[in-house]
Structure formats: structure tokens, C-alpha cells
Amino acid sequence: MPEILEKPTVWQNIQRVRAEAPLVLNITNYVVMNTTANALLAVGASPVMAHAQEEVEEMAALAKALVINIGTLSAAWIDSMMKAGLAARQKGIPIVLDPVGSGATRFRTETAQALVLNSAPSIIRGNASEIRSLVLAEQSTKGVESVHASEETLEAAQVLSANFGGVVSVSGRTDLIVEGGRTIRILNGHQMMSRVTGMGCTATALTAAFAAVNPSYLTAAANAMAVMGIAGEIAGEHCAGPASFEICFLDALYSIQEADIAHRMKMEIV
Amino acid sequence: MPEILEKPTVWQNIQRVRAEAPLVLNITNYVVMNTTANALLAVGASPVMAHAQEEVEEMAALAKALVINIGTLSAAWIDSMMKAGLAARQKGIPIVLDPVGSGATRFRTETAQALVLNSAPSIIRGNASEIRSLVLAEQSTKGVESVHASEETLEAAQVLSANFGGVVSVSGRTDLIVEGGRTIRILNGHQMMSRVTGMGCTATALTAAFAAVNPSYLTAAANAMAVMGIAGEIAGEHCAGPASFEICFLDALYSIQEADIAHRMKMEIV
Amino acid sequence: MPEILEKPTVWQNIQRVRAEAPLVLNITNYVVMNTTANALLAVGASPVMAHAQEEVEEMAALAKALVINIGTLSAAWIDSMMKAGLAARQKGIPIVLDPVGSGATRFRTETAQALVLNSAPSIIRGNASEIRSLVLAEQSTKGVESVHASEETLEAAQVLSANFGGVVSVSGRTDLIVEGGRTIRILNGHQMMSRVTGMGCTATALTAAFAAVNPSYLTAAANAMAVMGIAGEIAGEHCAGPASFEICFLDALYSIQEADIAHRMKMEIV
Numbered sequence: 001m002p003e004i005l006e007k008p009t010v011w012q013n014i015q016r017v018r019a020e021a022p023l024v025l026n027i028t029n030y031v032v033m034n035t036t037a038n039a040l041l042a043v044g045a046s047p048v049m050a051h052a053q054e055e056v057e058e059m060a061a062l063a064k065a066l067v068i069n070i071g072t073l074s075a076a077w078i079d080s081m082m083k084a085g086l087a088a089r090q091k092g093i094p095i096v097l098d099p100v101g102s103g104a105t106r107f108r109t110e111t112a113q114a115l116v117l118n119s120a121p122s123i124i125r126g127n128a129s130e131i132r133s134l135v136l137a138e139q140s141t142k143g144v145e146s147v148h149a150s151e152e153t154l155e156a157a158q159v160l161s162a163n164f165g166g167v168v169s170v171s172g173r174t175d176l177i178v179e180g181g182r183t184i185r186i187l188n189g190h191q192m193m194s195r196v197t198g199m200g201c202t203a204t205a206l207t208a209a210f211a212a213v214n215p216s217y218l219t220a221a222a223n224a225m226a227v228m229g230i231a232g233e234i235a236g237e238h239c240a241g242p243a244s245f246e247i248c249f250l251d252a253l254y255s256i257q258e259a260d261i262a263h264r265m266k267m268e269i270v
Numbered sequence: 271m272p273e274i275l276e277k278p279t280v281w282q283n284i285q286r287v288r289a290e291a292p293l294v295l296n297i298t299n300y301v302v303m304n305t306t307a308n309a310l311l312a313v314g315a316s317p318v319m320a321h322a323q324e325e326v327e328e329m330a331a332l333a334k335a336l337v338i339n340i341g342t343l344s345a346a347w348i349d350s351m352m353k354a355g356l357a358a359r360q361k362g363i364p365i366v367l368d369p370v371g372s373g374a375t376r377f378r379t380e381t382a383q384a385l386v387l388n389s390a391p392s393i394i395r396g397n398a399s400e401i402r403s404l405v406l407a408e409q410s411t412k413g414v415e416s417v418h419a420s421e422e423t424l425e426a427a428q429v430l431s432a433n434f435g436g437v438v439s440v441s442g443r444t445d446l447i448v449e450g451g452r453t454i455r456i457l458n459g460h461q462m463m464s465r466v467t468g469m470g471c472t473a474t475a476l477t478a479a480f481a482a483v484n485p486s487y488l489t490a491a492a493n494a495m496a497v498m499g500i501a502g503e504i505a506g507e508h509c510a511g512p513a514s515f516e517i518c519f520l521d522a523l524y525s526i527q528e529a530d531i532a533h534r535m536k537m538e539i540v
Numbered sequence: 541m542p543e544i545l546e547k548p549t550v551w552q553n554i555q556r557v558r559a560e561a562p563l564v565l566n567i568t569n570y571v572v573m574n575t576t577a578n579a580l581l582a583v584g585a586s587p588v589m590a591h592a593q594e595e596v597e598e599m600a601a602l603a604k605a606l607v608i609n610i611g612t613l614s615a616a617w618i619d620s621m622m623k624a625g626l627a628a629r630q631k632g633i634p635i636v637l638d639p640v641g642s643g644a645t646r647f648r649t650e651t652a653q654a655l656v657l658n659s660a661p662s663i664i665r666g667n668a669s670e671i672r673s674l675v676l677a678e679q680s681t682k683g684v685e686s687v688h689a690s691e692e693t694l695e696a697a698q699v700l701s702a703n704f705g706g707v708v709s710v711s712g713r714t715d716l717i718v719e720g721g722r723t724i725r726i727l728n729g730h731q732m733m734s735r736v737t738g739m740g741c742t743a744t745a746l747t748a749a750f751a752a753v754n755p756s757y758l759t760a761a762a763n764a765m766a767v768m769g770i771a772g773e774i775a776g777e778h779c780a781g782p783a784s785f786e787i788c789f790l791d792a793l794y795s796i797q798e799a800d801i802a803h804r805m806k807m808e809i810v
Contacts, residue, residue: 031573031589033301033342037467042512047467048371049301052344055377062374072573074592074616076344101588104602105595195794197577197587241791242582251511254465303571303612307737312782317737318641319571322614325647332644346614521781524735 008267011258013210013223018044022064022212025088026205027051027081029071029100032198035246036067036205042253043227045209056080060087065212067205068119070111071100078111085119094211094220097121098204103133116164122217124160125169125204128153135159154183169207169221171200177225179218186222187266188229190236192245203228206253222267230264231256278537281528283480283493288314292334292482295358296475297321297351299341299370302468305516306337306475312523313497315479326350330357335482337475338389340381341370348381355389364481364490367391368474373403386434392487394430395439395474398423405429424453439477439491441470445499447492454492457536458499460506462515473498476523492537500534501526548807551798553750553763558584562604562752565628566745567591567621569611569640572738575786576607576745582793583767585749596620600627605752607745608659610651611640618651625659634751634760637661638744643673656704662757664700665709665744668693675699694723709747709761711740717765719758726762727806728769730776732785743768746793762807770804771796 023046028036033049040047050059053076060066066088068081088095097119099112112134116124124134128150135156157168157178170176175186193199203225210227211220234256235248252260293316298306303319310317320329323346330336336358338351358365367389369382382404386394394404398420405426427438427448440446445456463469476497481490504526505518522530563586568576573589580587590599593616600606606628608621628635637659639652652674656664664674668690675696697708697718710716715726733739746767751760774796775788792800 029589030300030570031577034304034467034574037301038513038516041465041467048374049299049342050371050375051342052377054345055343055375058375058377072589072591073595075594101590104588105590105598107592107595107598195581197574197581239791240788241794243578243787243790243794246578247513247517247787250513251509254511254513300570304574304737307571308783308786311735311737318644319569319612320641320645321612322647324615325613325645328645328647517783517787520783521779524781524783 008265009219010223010226010261010265013214013220014043014227014256016213017209020213021046022209023048023062024065024067024205024208024212025050025059025063025084026067026069027056027077027084028067028069028201031071032201035198036202038250039202039253040205040209042250043206043209051077051080053080053083056084057087060084061091063093065093065208066095067098067208068095068115068121069098069100069201069204070108071201073108073111081115082118085115089120094122094208094217095119096123096125096204096208096211098201099124099126099130099134100201102126102130109133120164121166122211123167123169123207123221125171125207125221127171127200131160131168131170132156154178167217167221169225171203171225175225175229177218177222182218183270184218184222185268185270186225186229187268188226188233188264190232192236192239192242193232195242196246226265226267227253227256230260233264234260278535279489280493280496280531280535283484283490284313284497284526286483287479290483291316292479293318293332294335294337294475294478294482295320295329295333295354296337296339297326297347297354298337298339298471301341302471305468306472308520309472309523310475310479312520313476313479315482321347321350323350323353326354327357330354331361333363335363335478336365337368337478338365338385338391339368339370339471339474340378341471343378343381351385352388355385359390364392364478364487365389366393366395366474366478366481368471369394369396369400369404370471372396372400379403390434391436392481393437393439393477393491395441395477395491397441397470401430401438401440402426424448437487437491439495441473441495445495447488447495449488452488453540454488455538455540456492456495456499457538458496458503458534460502462506462509462512463502465512466516496535496537497523497526500530503534504530548805549759550763550766550801550805553754553760554583554767554796556753557749560753561586562749563588563602564605564607564745564748564752565590565599565603565624566607566609567596567617567624568607568609568741571611572741575738576742578790579742579793580745580749582790583746583749591617591620593620593623596624597627600624601631603633605633605748606635607638607748608635608655608661609638609640609741609744610648611741613648613651621655622658625655629660634662634748634757635659636663636665636744636748636751638741639664639666639670639674640741642666642670649673660704661706662751663707663709663747663761665711665747665761667711667740671700671708671710672696694718707757707761709765711743711765715765715769717758717762722758723810724758724762725808725810726765726769727808728766728773728804730772732776732779732782733772735782736786766805766807767793767796770800773804774800
């Protein structure tokens with residue numbers, strides 16, 4: 001059904017997030033909690049951060065989407081991720097998994113793989129090395145930042161999508177969003193995004209917010225990456241360095257207009 | 271004693287914080303640790319963040335005020351909150367409780383209620399749904415952000431204050447600060463404050479700093495909310511979105527002058 | 541060998557960090573994780589934050605330097621710090637210990653002392669009261685922020701350096717970097733640096749990045765403090781308060797030029 005995206009729905013998706021302010025439950029890493037909460041608020045969603053086993057199921061029951069991000073993983077949190085995943089699945093809300101650093105250590109790779117199996121995420125969003133690690137169990141990474149998309153990555157994303165039956169969203173110079181035989185490429189973005197920690201995690205959080213109000217998770221994932229890239233371009237025109245870039249980026253998420261999307265978006269649907 | 275506030279003491283309170291740089295111990299949530307530490311430094315206080323059971327009593331013994339904030343709660347932290355609360359009580363320093371998300375899950379509501387009973391906070395500072403949950407054990411919330419004050423909220427705050435015998439400070443479009451039969455309303459603020467994560471937690475931290483150097487906890491709580499609102503108004507005049515708003519807000523906390531308070535403050539004492 | 545620093549190597553050190561983007565593993569505190577990750581990215585390094593016992597050894601094996609920072613300590617994290625320290629030692633990469641708050645509580649002082657004994661850090665970087673606590677087991681501190689260097693501090697740094705056989709870097713109005721009989725003083729900096737949380741932790745992270753690509757840990761530690769001070773001076777010329785200062789500071793870390801160093805650096809080698 002490639003026609004789904006013939007008329008892009010980015011602006012409609014933003015308007016729905018702003019109108020409905022969906023509650024997004026984040027079980028995420030310490031480094032980005034503040035940033036992703038602010039990004040969700042900026043785009044119009046309502047963030048909650050919680051991780052206690054005693055409450056994640058109740059929180060998931062209140063939420064419209066769940067983010068599971070393993071960036072600063074420890075054993076106790078895995079149980080909460082599993083519990084919240086199960087509750088979210090039963091409720092039928094989208095689950096977005098960010099396998100941060102998968103491939104870098106056995107602990108992360110195995111946890112990410114277990115989360116894919118047990119939580120049945122709707123969308124997996126990561127960088128190329130993280131996505132490849134879920135297919136090939138590769139044990140190599142250069143940190144948790146960056147890695148460019150390539151044909152090899154596209155193949156890995158397609159295999160992963162087929163294996164677990166959901167959407168795979170790979171960030172990089174070109175973003176790839178894959179589901180079944182369909183592929184969307186986003187060519188927006190700015191080089192400064194690789195110099196700010198947690199931009200990938202922010203992409204994951206926005207993906208969840210968009211999926212909360214969009215029945216097509218493929219479209220939601222693509223729309224979120226387009227907004228990331230466009231906000232990055234707007235920010236890149238005004239900043240003096242990575243810290244002011246981050247401020248401008250979050251401000252742009254808040255003030256982004258239909259015209260920004262119309263004039264800037266570079267989305268290719270294959 | 272309604273005359274206490276006939277001549278507002280906001281500026282004197284700021285000056286005392288700047289002069290004495292009181293040490294404020296924060297057992298608080300991961301999302302706002304950085305922000306509230308910076309807000310405390312900006313206003314002139316000395317923040318410490320610590321949560322280990324092995325040290326919270328010693329830290330409380332060094333501190334001039336204690337913040338207990340349950341925003342990203344887990345079981346191990348509750349013990350530390352209880353221990354620190356007891357040590358603070360024995361020392362006679364103010365304890366400010368922020369029941370973040372109380373009402374959203376049973377775990378938070380019950381923990382908040384247990385902290386009220388066992389730690390005997392001097393001041394409880396929350397939004398309307400959190401405050402109501404401590405009176406009515408309501409099980410409903412829309413996330414941890416926002417909720418407007420109302421007559422129902424005022425009543426809940428009065429009941430809560432009477433029940434536990436301390437000050438209740440409710441943030442909202444109009445802030446309500448209640449103790450016994452007395453009510454103070456703060457009409458300052460800016461709509462952008464609801465688009466930045468942790469503004470409530472910052473209000474709690476500032477309340478603790480003000481209470482550290484002010485024998486009247488009612489006055490301290492009102493003064494802190496006035497400073498929050500005034501700094502928010504100053505920031506709102508200069509910002510392009512929520513991220514630049516937060517920067518301007520923290521800068522305003524640092525540079526706020528007597529004239530800003532004189533010209534802007536809207537405090538009603540009932 | 542005082543000639544090591546006759547021709548300062550600050551600019552060369554920055555260029556090597558930018559060229560090699562060394563992976564720096566941070567087992568650090570919740571308050572500064574975001575800030576120090578961004579500071580490492582700004583200066584050109586690759587940060588990883590991880591703390592699980594299951595993975596810190598593997599992460600250390602991938603890294604080019606290790607930061608151990610006890611700012612928000614708890615028991616489970618100490619084991620990970622010890623494990624990572626041992627792995628880093630076996631691999632021969634630099635370990636930089638930041639004994640945040642040592643001297644404030646017995647738990648921190650004893651943990652910091654145990655880490656010095658068991659992990660054999662290459663560099664200990666702290667403020668004056670923290671450094672003195674490792675020599676004198678002093679039990680006093682005014683929070684975790686600031687304290688000025690003095691002759692007493694220099695003596696403590698020299699004793700500590702002799703005792704554990706590594707570099708001691710003390711931040712303050714004048715920074716002192718000591719190893720064996722050698723002392724370097726850095727006179728750069730800006731008063732606003734004491735009004736932003738985590739500037740000391742950022743200094744520690746940059747010290748690790750510089751040590752990752754510099755065989756002289758004394759020089760690396762001095763170069764990092766010089767860059768901190770110079771970026772602080774650049775930021776201080778443009779900021780309206782502590783929050784905008786922090787943004788300008790991080791931007792300056794990213795954009796610092798050879799001429800900034802040549803014109804501003806005040807390094808005294810004794």
C-alpha cells in the first residue's frame with residue numbers, strides 16, 4: 001500500500017499531537033530524561049518518566065504510547081521494561097524500543113533482543129550499528145553515537161522488520177524507515193545533530209508521540225524523523241555551537257509551522 | 271496573624287538566600303536534578319543531591335533544608351526519603367515534599383501519603399491533582415504536568431493543611447498557598463512554564479531555599495511562588511520557545527532585582 | 541622534567557581529541573550525565589555512560605579513558621566503579637577519579653579512599669575540600685561546590701600525589717595540577733563557573749578525554765583545566781546569567797581556536 005504516504009501527513013500528525021497531548025510513558029536512560037521530556041512537551045505531548053516495577057503497569061494503562069530505551073541499563077530496569085511492555089501490548093498502545101548501545105556489550109545486545117522477543121515493539125528506532133546488532137548479533141560499535149546508513153543497513157532493517165513484524169526506523173545521514181517491503185527515506189537533518197547527546201533518544205520519544213495519534217506506525221515513524229530533520233535544519237541556521245543548537249532545536253519543535261514542512265521536507269517513498 | 275505578609279518580604283528573602291547560601295539537600299527525581307541544582311545555584315543557594323541510605327542522615331545534618339520529590343520513585347529511594355526526613359525533623363530544618371504524580375498510581379499516592387505521615391513535612395508543594403490525591407485518594411491524573419487551581423482545590427489544600435498541620439502550596443494559573451485559615455494567592459506566571467519539564471520541581475526547590483532562611487514557612491512558600499512567577503514573566507518577554515524560555519528563566523532567577531518584584535508582584539493575602 | 545610543558549600543548553591536545561574522538565566511559569552522577577556527555581561531544585570526544593555490573597568491564601575494554609565520579613553514589617554503583625577501574629587498569633587506559641563531596645559524609649570519604657587504593661586512578665580531580673579529605677580524612681564541607689585553592693591545598697595535593705603516585709588536579713580560583721615535585725597553576729576562569737552545577741564534573745570528563753590521547757597525564761590534566769578556564773572566559777563575555785553562560789561555555793568548547801588559547805592562556809609551570 002505505497003499510497004499511504006503519497007500525500008505526506010506530517011503536519012496533520014503534529015496537529016493531532018498538539019490537540020490531543022497524548023501521554024507518553026518513558027522508561028528511558030538517565031542522560032536524556034530531561035531532554036526527551038522537554039522535546040515531548042515542545043511538540044505538544046505529555047511525558048511521564050517512571051520505572052518502578054510497582055507502578056509501570058498502571059502508568060502504561062494511563063498512557064497512549066510507551067518508550068523503552070536501554071541507554072543506561074541495569075537489571076532492575078529490565079523487569080520494569082518487560083512489565084510495561086506487556087501492559088502496553090494488552091492495551092494495544094504503540095511501543096517504541098530504542099536499543100541504545102546494542103552491539104557494544106553482550107548485556108545490551110541480549111537485553112535488546114529479549115525486549116524485541118517479549119515486548120513485541122511496534123517500532124524499533126536506532127542507529128545503523130544498533131539495528132545491525134539485532135540481526136547479526138554483531139559485537140562492535142564506536143560508542144552509542146552515529147553511524148551512517150548504507151545498503152547493508154537497509155538490508156538489516158528489512159530482515160529485522162520481517163523477523164519481528166514491525167517498523168524499523170534507522171537514523172543516519174539518510175534516515176530509513178522500513179516495514180515489510182516498504183521503505184521511506186528522509187533526507188532532512190543537520191550535521192550538528194551528531195554533536196548533541198540524546199538526539200536519537202529524542203527521535204524515539206517523538207516517534208512514540210506521533211504513533212500515539214496515528215494508526216499507521218510506518219507513517220508515524222517517518223513523520224517523526226521528518227520533524228526531527230526539519231527542526232534540526234531550522235536550528236542549524238541560528239546556532240553558534242551544539243548547546244545553542246539544542247536550544248534552537250527544541251524551540252523549533254515547539255514553533256514548527258506547516259510552511260516549514262512544505263518547504264523543507266525531503267521524504268522519498270519507495 | 272495575617273499581618274505577617276502585609277509588607278511582602280520577597281526581596282528580603284532573596285537577599286538572605288544570596289547572603290547565607292543555605293545548603294539544600296535534594297532527594298529528587300532524575301529528570302530535574304540538573305535543572306533544580308542550577309535553579310538553586312542561580313537564586314543563591316547551595317544544592318546537594320544525594321540519595322544513598324548510607325549518607326542521607328549525615329547530609330541532612332549538614333543541610334539547612336530538605337527536598338523530598340517522588341518524581342521517579344523506586345523502593346530503595348523511599349527508605350532514604352524516610353531516613354532523611356527523620357533526621358531533618360530532629361534537626362528542625364524545613365522539609366518540603368513534592369508528591370509528583372500522586373494520584374496517577376497507587377504506588378505514588380501511597381508513598382506520598384506515607385511520607386506526609388512519617389516525615390511531617392513543613393510544606394507540601396504540588397499541582398492541584400497531586401494535592402487532591404492526598405486528601406481524597408483520587409486515582410486520576412493526566413500525567414504529572416499542569417492542572418488548574420479551583421475552589422475544589424482550595425478546599426482540598428485547606429483540608430490537607432489542617433490534617434497534617436503544615437503549609438500547602440499549590441501551583442497553577444493562580445498559585446494557592448494555605449496554612450490553617452490563611453490563604454495567599456499568587457497571580458504571577460507565564461503560560462510557557464507548563465511547556466518546560468520540572469518547573470514544579472524547581473518551585474519546590476526554591477521553596478526549600480526560602481524556608482531555610484525564613485522562620486515563616488507560609489511566607490517562604492508564597493515568596494518562592496512569587497519569584498517563580500516573576501522570573502517566568504521576565505523570561506516570557508524574551509524567549510522564542512520553551513527551551514530558550516528555560517534559559518531566560520534561570521538567568522532571571524540569578525539577576526532578579528528589587529524593582530522587578532516591586533513592579534510585577536501580584537500577591538493577594540486573604 | 542619541567543621542560544615537558546615549556547611549550548604548551550593545549551592546542552595539539554584539542555586537535556588530537558577532535559581527530560581521534562576517543563571513547564570515554566563515564567560512571568558518573570545523575571546530575572551531570574547530560575552536561576558532561578555534551579561537553580565531551582563538544583570538545584570532539586565520544587561519551588558513553590554505563591554503570592551496570594554486567595557490562596562495565598566490556599565497556600572499559602572498548603574505551604580510551606574512564607571517568608569515575610561519585611556525585612550521586614549508592615552501593616551498587618561502587619562495585620561497578622571497582623570493576624571498571626580494574627578493567628581500565630589492565631588495559632592501561634587513564635582513569636580519572638572525581639571524589640565529589642568527599643569529606644561531606646563518611647560514605648563518600650571512605651568510598652573515595654577505597655577507589656584511590658583499589659582502582660589506582662591516573663588522575664584525581666576535585667575541589668580543595670575534596671582533595672584535602674583524601675589526605676586528612678577531614679569531615680567538613682560546604683556542599684559540593686567551590687572552595688578556593690590555598691597553600692594548604694597545594695600541600696594536600698602534593699601529599700596525595702606522593703601517596704598514590706598519580707596526578708592531582710584541584711579546581712579553584714587558581715587551578716593546581718600536581719605530580720611528584722611538579723606543579724602547574726592555571727589562572728584562567730570566570731566567576732560564573734561556580735554558579736553552574738557540574739562544572740567540576742565537566743572538568744573531570746575533559747581531563748579524561750585529553751588523557752586518552754596524551755601520554756603525559758600531568759600535561760593532559762593541565763591542558764583540560766586551561767581549556768575549561770578559557771572557554772569560561774569566552775562564555776563570560778557573552779552571557780546574561782548562569783544558564784546562558786552554560787550554553788555559551790559548551791559552544792565555546794566546540795568552537796575554540798588556536799588563537800583563543802594563544803591570547804588567553806595563563807599557565808604557570810613551577
